[in-house]
Amino acid sequence: MEIIIAENSGLCYGVKRALNIARRTRREVTGPVSTLGDLIHNPRVVADLRARGISSAAAARDIEGGTVIIRSHGVSPATTKALARKGLEIVDATCPIVKEIQKLVESLARKNMEVIIVGDRDHPEIRGLIGHSHSRGIIVENEAQARELPRRKTRAVVAQSTLDVELFERVVAALVGRTGELSVHDTICRSTRTRQTSTSELASRVDTLFIVGGRASSNTRKLYRISKRILPRTFFIETADEITPGMLRGARTIGISGGASTPPEALQEATARIKTSFEHKIQREKSVP
Ligand code: SF4
Numbered sequence: 001m002e003i004i005i006a007e008n009s010g011l012c013y014g015v016k017r018a019l020n021i022a023r024r025t026r027r028e029v030t031g032p033v034s035t036l037g038d039l040i041h042n043p044r045v046v047a048d049l050r051a052r053g054i055s056s057a058a059a060a061r062d063i064e065g066g067t068v069i070i071r072s073h074g075v076s077p078a079t080t081k082a083l084a085r086k087g088l089e090i091v092d093a094t095c096p097i098v099k100e101i102q103k104l105v106e107s108l109a110r111k112n113m114e115v116i117i118v119g120d121r122d123h124p125e126i127r128g129l130i131g132h133s134h135s136r137g138i139i140v141e142n143e144a145q146a147r148e149l150p151r152r153k154t155r156a157v158v159a160q161s162t163l164d165v166e167l168f169e170r171v172v173a174a175l176v177g178r179t180g181e182l183s184v185h186d187t188i189c190r191s192t193r194t195r196q197t198s199t200s201e202l203a204s205r206v207d208t209l210f211i212v213g214g215r216a217s218s219n220t221r222k223l224y225r226i227s228k229r230i231l232p233r234t235f236f237i238e239t240a241d242e243i244t245p246g247m248l249r250g251a252r253t254i255g256i257s258g259g260a261s262t263p264p265e266a267l268q269e270a271t272a273r274i275k276t277s278f279e280h281k282i283q284r285e286k287s288v289p
Contacts, residue, residue, distance in 0.1 A: 001278045003271055004206060005256045008198035010267055012191035012260035014072040014095025014161075015040055021093040022069050026054050029089070032066030036083070037124055039071045039093075040261045041217035043238070060086060067091055073124040074098045076131020098125060098161055101187045102132045108156045109136035113183070116140050116149075118171045119160025123218050126160055142167065146174035156183040162192045162219035162260065164226065191260055192219060199223045199257045203230040206255035210243065211236050212270050213262040220259030227257070239266065240273035248277050 011019075018039055026033050034055045038046045046056060057063045060082045067089040070080075074094035083090055094102075108115045114136055119126040121139045130137045140146050157175055159168045165188055175182055203209050209227050213220030215238055227234040235247050248254070254274055258267050 002253045003256065003274055004202060004253065005267060005271065006198040006202045008194040009257040010262050010264050014097060015261055018072040018093035021091060022049060022054055025067060025069060025091050026052055029067050034063050035069045035071055036075065037071055042214040042261045042263060045263055063088060069093050072098065074102055074128040076128050078131055097189045101158060101161060102129060104185060105129050105132045105137060105158060109134045114138065114152060114155040116155060116157040116175060118157060118168055119163055120218055123160060140171060143170040143174040146171045149178050151178050153180040155179050156185060158185045158187045161187060161189040162222065163188050164222045165193060165196055195223060195260065196226055199227050200230055202255040202257060203227040203234065206253040208233045208251040209255035210270055211257055212266050213259040214238060217259050217261045220262060223257060223259050240269035243270065243273050245277065248274065
């Protein structure tokens with residue numbers, strides 16, 4: 001039995017940075033510290049932050065006072081104003097890559113361009129981006145919605161930083177048919193790309209693959225869908241406890257991957273759980289790029 005861990009898996013730069021900012025803020029300030037929404041889509045890490053005195057508030061109205069941390073997904077200008085109006089101390093942990101996408105959307109909107117934002121309309125990054133579009137943005141979630149748009153002479157298209165690369169290509173192809181001059185801005189971040197490539201390559205060479213991560217994590221769900229397209233024996237697990245003997249039956253080469261919000265311990269625990277189940281067999285473990 002062989003366990004292969006995708007090297008490009010687990011916490012991305014933007015999420016690690018936001019976690020470091022949150023922990024540093026907690027050390028440096030007195031008074032309550034909260035995050036606007038869960039800092040990371042991972043229940044274990046959110047519980048750890050709570051234990052350290054960093055609470056999570058669903059909305060600005062739920063924050064009584066003190067310091068609020070804006071997570072890596074960023075927020076709309078209206079939300080920043082609402083937080084400032086409440087007199088809160090704002091610590092901005094928006095991922096610099098998301099900041100760049102926000103600036104791009106703003107500059108396209110200033111040029112009076114219709115901006116198609118491809119992504120999940122309920123995702124906080126998309127809610128933030130639409131706020132930066134000053135009513136020039138339209139959210140499109142798939143190619144069917146793109147095909148329903150009216151024809152226009154010009155428009156621009158950007159992507160959620162964690163979008164499925166293939167989905168973006170399909171939406172752009174649909175928009176080409178509806179637009180005279182389409183300005184394409186592929187804003188899918190490098191971390192997302194390497195995780196998607198690593199996972200799909202791994203899915204092609206193992207017989208069973210575990211995607212580890214929070215169920216609320218949109219990028220982890222995308223990794224699951226990408227792997228499942230290639231390998232039907234792909235399982236989405238939040239914690240190692242969810243691995244059952246049935247999932248491992250007949251498995252000879254097992255892959256493990258995780259999304260941008262999956263902490264390294266979750267990947268290690270999944271590996272340990274699989275090893276325990278196979279302790280009577282020869283084990284090898286390695287990482288692949
Ligand atoms: S996925 Fe990319 S853009 Fe999003 S937080 Fe991580 S590094 Fe930043």
